[in-house]
Structure formats: structure tokens, C-alpha cells
Amino acid sequence: MNAPALPFKPLVDQFHRRISYLRLSVIDRCDLRCTYCMPERQTFLPKSEVLSLEELHQLALGFIARGITKIRLTGGEPLVRRDMIELVRALGRQVGDGLEELTLTTNGTRLAQFAGDLAAAGVRRVNVSLDTLDRDRFARIARRDSLPAVLEGIAAAKAAGLSVKLNTVALRGENEDEIADLIGWAHAQSCEITLIEMMPLGEVDGDRFDHYLPLTTVRAALEKRFTLTPESHRSGGPAHYVRVAETGGRLGFITPLTGNFCEGCNRIRVTATGQLFPCLGGVEQVDLRAALRSADPGAALAGALDTAMRIKPERHHFAIRRAGEAPALPRHMSMTGG
Ligand code: SAM
Ligand code: SF4
Numbered sequence: 001m002n003a004p005a006l007p008f009k010p011l012v013d014q015f016h017r018r019i020s021y022l023r024l025s026v027i028d029r030c031d032l033r034c035t036y037c038m039p040e041r042q043t044f045l046p047k048s049e050v051l052s053l054e055e056l057h058q059l060a061l062g063f064i065a066r067g068i069t070k071i072r073l074t075g076g077e078p079l080v081r082r083d084m085i086e087l088v089r090a091l092g093r094q095v096g097d098g099l100e101e102l103t104l105t106t107n108g109t110r111l112a113q114f115a116g117d118l119a120a121a122g123v124r125r126v127n128v129s130l131d132t133l134d135r136d137r138f139a140r141i142a143r144r145d146s147l148p149a150v151l152e153g154i155a156a157a158k159a160a161g162l163s164v165k166l167n168t169v170a171l172r173g174e175n176e177d178e179i180a181d182l183i184g185w186a187h188a189q190s191c192e193i194t195l196i197e198m199m200p201l202g203e204v205d206g207d208r209f210d211h212y213l214p215l216t217t218v219r220a221a222l223e224k225r226f227t228l229t230p231e232s233h234r235s236g237g238p239a240h241y242v243r244v245a246e247t248g249g250r251l252g253f254i255t256p257l258t259g260n261f262c263e264g265c266n267r268i269r270v271t272a273t274g275q276l277f278p279c280l281g282g283v284e285q286v287d288l289r290a291a292l293r294s295a296d297p298g299a300a301l302a303g304a305l306d307t308a309m310r311i312k313p314e315r316h317h318f319a320i321r322r323a324g325e326a327p328a329l330p331r332h333m334s335m336t337g338g
Pocket of ligand 1: 197
């Protein structure tokens with residue numbers, strides 16, 4: 001597999017933001033059906049539309065040649081793609097050779113099976129999504145009874161030497177009363193944890209707004225139980241961090257709705273069909289699959305990436321409202337992987 005020959009030209013958008021972080025979705029399918037993410041009867045893409053392993057690899061190399069230093073593989077659920085680990089191995093070979101970090105976001109259900117392979121391939125950190133430690137709640141939120149597999153996956157990842165960060169979507173009436181305990185549990189496991197506000201991406205069964213919980217409310221409640229000291233640490237991402245004095249651990253807040261974080265945005269997202277979304281909250285897109293499959297993929301990809309830099313918007317305009325009052329964006333988070 002050869003990278004298209006691209007002249008080095010860093011990815012810089014019209015607001016002078018240097019783009020160095022790619023979230024690459026390898027599949028839109030998932031073995032869970034989290035209620036805030038997708039409907040029970042989600043329509044998945046025909047497999048023929050999804051990029052092949054070679055195309056994903058070629059694309060990733062093209063991005064590295066344009067100065068992308070961090071790649072996060074995501075989905076859907078990345079670990080349900082059968083040849084996923086081959087891609088991880090191929091990209092793992094780039095770590096230290098253009099790529100500084102290769103990471104993964106997973107729901108954890110198959111982590112017990114793959115943690116050793118991921119670590120051996122050069123992955124050092126994984127993000128695992130975990131919204132509750134209560135098995136019945138988990139089965140309600142994810143619509144699958146998979147909490148034991150996820151906990152086993154987290155333990156296996158740690159045993160394999162991977163650093164594990166937990167991501168938790170704050171959900172009114174679902175895990176609101178459990179967030180402080182989740183933080184305590186995560187920190188007792190030496191895991192960082194980041195709380196995320198629900199975003200209006202794609203239609204789901206029911207009204208997302210019923211479970212939208214602003215992190216301003218969560219933080220105020222947490223401050224009654226914990227001493228939170230703001231930290232200067234930035235992961236290069238949208239999270240703001242605090243240190244929790246009582247646990248000694250780090251807690252992140254991702255607040256797309258209550259606190260815009262676009263100013264320092266350094267990332268772009270590519271779906272499993274090769275659609276580049278320069279903004280998670282925007283409709284702008286560029287077709288990289290067409291570029292890859294053109295007669296001169298190197299030149300076409302270079303042109304497509306330049307276009308992406310021209311159209312990346314200054315900021316997202318997410319607004320979460322009752323269903324009917326404002327439509328969600330026309331794609332699910334499982335397309336772009338968060
Ligand atoms: N399946 C993997 C997982 O769950 O970690 C990777 C893909 S998932 C789309 C990535 C992250 O997006 C997860 O942490 C999930 O909780 C979050 N997510 C999904 N839909 C969301 C939404 N509408 N608003 C905010 N976060 C969402
Ligand atoms: Fe699957 Fe992740 Fe979406 Fe849950 S959040 S349904 S695990 S893609």
C-alpha cells in the first residue's frame with residue numbers, strides 16, 4: 001500500500017487553525033444502540049460503500065503527509081470491523097514516523113479480546129465510553145445488556161498496559177444521580193474521566209431533549225461534593241480539566257452547548273465512506289472517496305484537503321431543542337465517531 005505522493009503543506013484553515021488531529025471512522029455499525037446516539041432500528045450503510053482497509057490506510061498516510069500527528073480510530077464501534085486490527089498494525093508502524101499518537105474510541109464490549117493486540121500494535125491510550133455502572137441502567141441506555149463485557153474490557157486494557165480514559169454523556173433522568181460515583185470509580189481505577197454534553201446529531205427514538213443535561217448543572221452539583229480545581233492541562237481537544245481533590249484524579253468537561261470550544265479547534269473527521277467533515281457541528285463536507293478512486297489520487301486528495309481547509313467553519317452552531325422545534329443535524333454521531 002503506497003501513500004499518494006503529496007508535497008508537504010500543513011493543513012491550516014482560513015482562521016489560521018493548524019489541523020493536526022484526525023478522527024477516522026472505520027465503520028458505521030455498532031453492537032450497542034445507545035438511545036442518545038441512534039434509534040433501535042438504525043439503517044447502516046451497505047458494506048460496499050465503506051472504504052476498504054487499503055483505502056483507509058492510504059487515506060491515513062495522506063493525512064500524515066499533510067501534518068496530521070494524531071489519529072483516533074472510531075466508529076460506530078471500531079472493534080466490530082473484522083480487519084480493524086490490521087489497520088491498527090499498519091498505522092502503528094507510523095508512530096514515531098510522522099505520527100505521534102494512534103488512539104481508539106470504543107464502547108469496550110470487545111476490548112477484552114483486542115486489548116493485547118492494540119497494545120502490541122503501538123496503541124498506548126484508549127477512550128472507553130461508559131455512562132453508568134448499573135447493569136439495568138446500562139441495558140436501558142445502550143439497549144443491550146453489555147456492562148459486564150465493558151468492565152471486563154476496561155480491566156483487560158489496563159492489564160495490557162493501555163491508559164484508559166472514560167467518556168460519559170450526562171443524561172438527565174438516566175445517570176444524573178450517578179455521575180459523582182462514576183468519577184470516584186474511575187479515579188479509583190486510575191482512569192481519567194470526561195463528561196460530555198449530548199449533541200443534536202441525527203434523529204433518535206423519542207425526544208433527546210428530555211435527557212439533555214447541561215454540564216453547568218452537573219458541575220454545580222459536583223462542587224457540593226468535591227473540591228474542583230481548574231487545571232491548565234489541555235489535551236489539544238475541546239475538554240477543560242479540573243483536579244478533584246478528594247480523589248486526586250482528573251476530570252474533563254466537554255461543553256459544546258454551554259461553552260463553545262471552537263477557537264482552538266485542531267481536528268477534522270472522516271467517515272467510514274471517506275466523507276470529510278471539517279466541523280462536527282456543520283454540514284460542510286468533502287468527498288475523499290471520490291478523490292481516492294480518481295485517476296490521480298495524490299493530486300485529487302491534495303485538492304480535496306485544501307477545499308476542506310477553505311470551508312471549515314469558524315464555529316459550530318449546535319442548539320438543542322425539543323423535537324419539532326429544531327431538527328438535529330442530518331447525521332448520527334456514529335458516522336463521525338465523536
Ligand atoms: N462506539 C464507540 C463509543 O461509543 O465509544 C465510538 C463511537 S461513539 C459515536 C463516540 C462517542 O460519542 C461516545 O463517547 C458516545 O457516548 C458519544 N456520543 C454518541 N452520540 C452522542 C450525542 N448525540 N451527543 C454526545 N455524545 C454522543
Ligand atoms: Fe454505538 Fe458508540 Fe453510538 Fe453507543 S455511542 S450506539 S456504542 S456508536
